[in-house]
Amino acid sequence: MKTSWRSASLVATAAAVLVLTTACGQEQGSTSSQNVGAASTPTLGAGTIAGVGAAGSGSNAQDQAQSTTAASAGALTVWNSDEFGKVLTDSAGRTLYRFDKDSFEPPKTTCEGECATTWPPVPASGATATQGVDKSLLGEVTRPDGTKQLTVAGWPQYYYAKDTKAGDIKGQAIGGTWYASAPDGKKASTKGGGAADSGDAGDAGGEAVEQAGLTTREDPDFGEIVVDKNGMTVYRFMKDTQWPMSTACTGACLDKWPVVAPVDKNDTEGILLKGYTVFDRPDGIKQQTINCIPLYTFASDKAPGDTKGQGVGGTWFVINGDGEPIRAQK
Numbered sequence: 594m595k596t597s598w599r600s601a602s603l604v605a606t607a608a609a610v611l612v613l614t615t616a617c618g619q620e621q622g623s624t625s626s627q628n629v630g631a632a633s634t635p636t637l638g639a640g641t642i643a644g645v646g647a648a649g650s651g652s653n654a655q656d657q658a659q660s661t662t663a664a665s666a667g668a669l670t671v672w673n674s675d676e677f678g679k680v681l682t683d684s685a686g687r688t689l690y691r692f693d694k695d696s697f698e699p700p701k702t703t704c705e706g707e708c709a710t711t712w713p714p715v716p717a718s719g720a721t722a723t724q725g726v727d728k729s730l731l732g733e734v735t736r737p738d739g740t741k742q743l744t745v746a747g748w749p750q751y752y753y754a755k756d757t758k759a760g761d762i763k764g765q766a767i768g769g770t771w772y773a774s775a776p777d778g779k780k781a782s783t784k785g786g787g788a789a790d791s792g793d794a795g796d797a798g799g800e801a802v803e804q805a806g807l808t809t810r811e812d813p814d815f816g817e818i819v820v821d822k823n824g825m826t827v828y829r830f831m832k833d834t835q836w837p838m839s840t841a842c843t844g845a846c847l848d849k850w851p852v853v854a855p856v857d858k859n860d861t862e863g864i865l866l867k868g869y870t871v872f873d874r875p876d877g878i879k880q881q882t883i884n885c886i887p888l889y890t891f892a893s894d895k896a897p898g899d900t901k902g903q904g905v906g907g908t909w910f911v912i913n914g915d916g917e918p919i920r921a922q923k
Contacts, residue, residue, distance in 0.1 A: 617838040617870060617885040665719025666743060666750075669726045671776050677762055678782040681726070681745065681774040686759025689715055689743075689750045691780065693770040693854065694879055697747030700734040704751065708877025711844075712764070712771070715750040717741040726776050746778025768878040769851045769890070806856035807881070807888075809863035809914045812900065818911045818919065819864065819883070821890065824897025827853060828889045829918055831908045835885040838872050842889065850902075850909070852880040853888035865915045883916035 667684025674680050681689045690712065694703045704712050717733030720743045732744040743750045753764030753771070764771050765781070773781035806822045819827040830850065832841035842850050855871045868884035880887050891902030891909070902909050903920075910918035 617836060617868065617872075617882070664716070666715050667719060668721050668723045669731070670723055671725035672760070674760075674762070674781070677765065677773055679725070679775050680762065680781045681750075681776050682759070683715070683720075683752075687752055688756055688760075688762050688764070689745070689774045690753055690764050690771050691745075691748040691750065691774045691778070692877075693772070694877075695749050697744070697778070700732065700744045700747045700749060702734055702736055702742060702749040704749075704877045705737060706877070707875055711754050711876060712751040713754065714740070714742040715752060717743040730778055744778075745774055745776075748774065748778045750774060763848075766851065767847050768880075769854045770878055805862040806860035807853070807864050807883075808861065812898075812911070815900065815903070815911050815919045817863070817913050818900070819888075819914060819916075820897070821853060822856075822860075825890050826894055826898075826900050826902065826911055828891055828902050828909050829886050829912050829916065830889060831910065831918065831921060833887050835868075838882065838885050838887065840872070840874055840880070840887055842887075843876060847878075849892050850889040851892060852878055853890060855879050855881050863914045868916075883912070883914075886912070886916040888912075 665684075666689075669689075670682050670684065670686070672680045672682050672686070683689065692702075692704055692712070695701055702714070704714070714736060718741060720731060722728035722731055730746045732747065733741045734744050734749050736742050751771075753761075753767075755761075755763045762773050762781075765773050775781045807819060807827070808822075809817045810820050810824070812818045821827060828850070830840075830842050833839060852874070858866055858869055861869070865884055868882065868886075870882055870885065872880040872882050872885075872887050874880055874887075882888060889909075891899075891905075893899075893901045900911055903911050907922070910921045912918055
């Protein structure tokens with residue numbers, strides 16, 4: 594198997610990747626920030642937000658998202674979730690999210706088009722701070738369409754269209770890039786532990802040594818398979834295509850099969866670099882590929898070494914370092 598450490602030269606590899614990026618046929622934000630105002634504290638119930646009910650009868654997620662984009666977020670509130678810790682919500686109790694592919698310094702949004710339909714931007718106008726929310730962290734960013742989007746500690750804020758009532762956090766960890774926002778602009782805790790924030794690594798402490806972002810390990814059942822930096826198994830979906838690159842896993846599929854976020858080629862070991870490129874998905878999520886093959890993990894894999902996604906539906910398979918599916922029927 595050809596691996597990154599056997600590459601003849603970085604120049605040759607870069608050229609090959611450039612050619613294959615074009616061959617893959619991929620489908621195909623602004624930065625001013627200023628503070629917004631503060632408001633009085635609303636009354637909160639134990640574990641819930643008082644006065645906030647479920648979405649009105651007859652309304653659906655799309656209607657909710659459309660109405661959200663036109664209305665002010667109002668008084669931002671902190672909800673103490675048993676599962677996710679402190680979560681930032683708007684005045685109606687709807688969860689606010691942040692996107693790892695955006696930037697906070699300077700503030701910049703990268704979610705446009707179809708992405709912004711699934712993840713409606715939170716308007717900056719009328720957003721105010723209540724107890725537990727530092728008003729100095731609130732700001733705004735000018736989107737490419739000229740509208741103003743709320744930022745928290747520089748991070749642009751979004752809703753998730755499938756959150757239809759107060760307390761819903763259905764967008765948490767989708768694609769490995771979307772997370773509920775904590776009041777300080779960092780990521781709310783994920784199931785099984787906190788989510789380390791890019792740019793916040795210094796807060797973690799310790800001298801733990803991580804393995805490569807993508808590498809291979811020897812599995813007792815499947816031989817050499819690809820895993821991410823946490824040791825979680827990586828999969829491919831046989832309904833996706835390589836040339837041109839396309840994905841058949843969208844929407845609810847991503848709840849079960851989160852995408853593998855981009856990993857620098859220098860942070861790999863045992864991985865084929867030919868066609869090692871980033872897929873700009875139609876939903877706005879950036880996904881790592883090997884040999885132009887989109888990569889995923891499986892939500893039901895709970896610990897390093899789990900391979901519960903192997904063979905699911907006859908279409909999901911673990912892969913070797915070249916991106917080839919293991920034990921897939923030809």
